[in-house]
Amino acid sequence: MKDQWKMWKALKGNETGLGWDPIKGTVVAPDEWWNKKIKRMIWDDDNDEVWQTTTYAIDIICSYYLSYIHKEPCMDSFHTGLVWLQEIMRGNERRCVNLFRMDKDILIKLCLDLERHYKLKCSKKMTILEKVDIFLYVLALGASNRQVQERFQHLGETVSGNFHEVLKAMLRLSIDMIKLTDPMFSNIPPEILNDDRYMSYFKDCIGAIDETHVSACVQEENLIRFIGRKWVPTQNIMAACSFDMQFTFYAINKQNLNFPKPPPGKYYVVDAGYQQMEGYLAPYRGTRYHLPDFQRGGRPRGLKEIFNRWHSSLRCCIERTFGVWKARWKILRTMPPYSFYVQRDIVVVFMALHNYIRRKALVDPAFERLDKSPNFIPPDIFRDADDIQVEESSQKREHFK
Structure with a gap:
C-alpha cells in the first residue's frame, strides 16, 4: 500500500x-x-x-x-443468514438445539436479556438474533471465520467484530450468572435435605470444588507452561459448584484463587488432593473412595468407607457439572487461535451460559440425562497421560495372553 x-x-x-x-x-x-x-x-x-x-x-x-x-460480490447467496435463521426458528426444536445448544425459547430469552440489560445492540445489517446465533454457532460447533462467512453471508471483518461485541455482552451477563443464589447459606440444599444418605453427615455442606482442563491454543514459546499431565496445551480451571450443577466461583490458570471463605460451620467437599482445613472437607486417605471402587469391590465396610462412599457420591456433582459443560461446547476441545485473553473470556462465558440454561430451561436434554441418572459421570475429554499409559499397557497384556 x-x-x-x-x-x-x-x-x-x-x-x-x-x-x-x-x-x-x-x-x-x-x-x-x-x-x-x-x-x-x-x-x-x-x-x-x-x-x-x-x-x-x-x-x-x-x-x-x-x-x-467493478467488484464481483462474494456473499451473494439469496439464502442469507437471516433467512436461514428464520427457517430454523420455524422448524423442528431439535435443529435449534443441535446448532446452538439451547432450545428456541431459551435462545429468544437470551437475546432479549442481552439487549435489555447487557448493552447488546442491533445494527443496520444484523439483528440481535443473528448476532447471538453467529456467536453460539462458533462456540457450539467450533466453526471457523470462513465457515461462518459462508453460512451467514457476511464478510470476515463483520463476523469477527460481531463475535467480540457479543463476547463483551456475555461477560457482563456472567457477573450475574456465576454467583451464589443463597449468599448467606441460610437454607440446606434440597439435594442434601431430601436424602437420608447425606443429611446425617453433610447437612452443613454448601458445594463442591475441583479442577479441570480445557483446550488452549498458545504460541510456541509459551507451550511448555501449558502442557502438563494431559500431553496437550490446556487451561487449568478451578471451580466451585452447587449441588444443582451450577457454577458459583471459578479461577483460571492459577489466577483469582481467593475463593470466598465459607461461613463458620459451613464447608465445601473436596477430593484427597486438597488439604484438610477449615471450610474444606476431604475424604479419609488410604481408604476406598471412588464410586467404581465400590461397584467392583462390593459394599463399603467400616465407618471410614461408608463416609468415603457418600462423600464421593456427593462430590461427584462437580464432575458431572464439568462433564455436561464440556460436552455442550465443542470449542472447549479445539480452541481456535484467539488471543489468550479471549480464550480465557470464552471459558467464563461458557460457565455463564451453562448456568443460564440450567436456570431458564424447563427441559434440557443434557441436564435431563444427568437428573435421571444420579450416578452417571460424563467422561473427561482430556485424560491424564498416566491413565492412558496404564490402559494401553493392560490392553497389550490382554492381547498377548
Whole structure:
C-alpha cells in the first residue's frame, strides 16, 4: 500500500479538484483530468522515468477499478443468514438445539436479556438474533471465520467484530450468572435435605470444588507452561459448584484463587488432593473412595468407607457439572487461535451460559440425562497421560495372553 500511495502522489502531483464519493466509494475525478494526465505521460520525453511512471499509473487505475468499481460480490447467496435463521426458528426444536445448544425459547430469552440489560445492540445489517446465533454457532460447533462467512453471508471483518461485541455482552451477563443464589447459606440444599444418605453427615455442606482442563491454543514459546499431565496445551480451571450443577466461583490458570471463605460451620467437599482445613472437607486417605471402587469391590465396610462412599457420591456433582459443560461446547476441545485473553473470556462465558440454561430451561436434554441418572459421570475429554499409559499397557497384556 505504501508503494501504491507513492505512485498515486506522483501521478496526482500538486493538482487539486479530486474528491471522494462516499456513496459509490470511488475517487471523484473528471474524464478530462485522466485523459490529460495519461496523454502527457505518454507523449512526454521518451525516458525510462516517464514510462515507469506511466506503467505505475495504469497499474493503479486497473487495480482501483477492479477492487472498488467493478467488484464481483462474494456473499451473494439469496439464502442469507437471516433467512436461514428464520427457517430454523420455524422448524423442528431439535435443529435449534443441535446448532446452538439451547432450545428456541431459551435462545429468544437470551437475546432479549442481552439487549435489555447487557448493552447488546442491533445494527443496520444484523439483528440481535443473528448476532447471538453467529456467536453460539462458533462456540457450539467450533466453526471457523470462513465457515461462518459462508453460512451467514457476511464478510470476515463483520463476523469477527460481531463475535467480540457479543463476547463483551456475555461477560457482563456472567457477573450475574456465576454467583451464589443463597449468599448467606441460610437454607440446606434440597439435594442434601431430601436424602437420608447425606443429611446425617453433610447437612452443613454448601458445594463442591475441583479442577479441570480445557483446550488452549498458545504460541510456541509459551507451550511448555501449558502442557502438563494431559500431553496437550490446556487451561487449568478451578471451580466451585452447587449441588444443582451450577457454577458459583471459578479461577483460571492459577489466577483469582481467593475463593470466598465459607461461613463458620459451613464447608465445601473436596477430593484427597486438597488439604484438610477449615471450610474444606476431604475424604479419609488410604481408604476406598471412588464410586467404581465400590461397584467392583462390593459394599463399603467400616465407618471410614461408608463416609468415603457418600462423600464421593456427593462430590461427584462437580464432575458431572464439568462433564455436561464440556460436552455442550465443542470449542472447549479445539480452541481456535484467539488471543489468550479471549480464550480465557470464552471459558467464563461458557460457565455463564451453562448456568443460564440450567436456570431458564424447563427441559434440557443434557441436564435431563444427568437428573435421571444420579450416578452417571460424563467422561473427561482430556485424560491424564498416566491413565492412558496404564490402559494401553493392560490392553497389550490382554492381547498377548
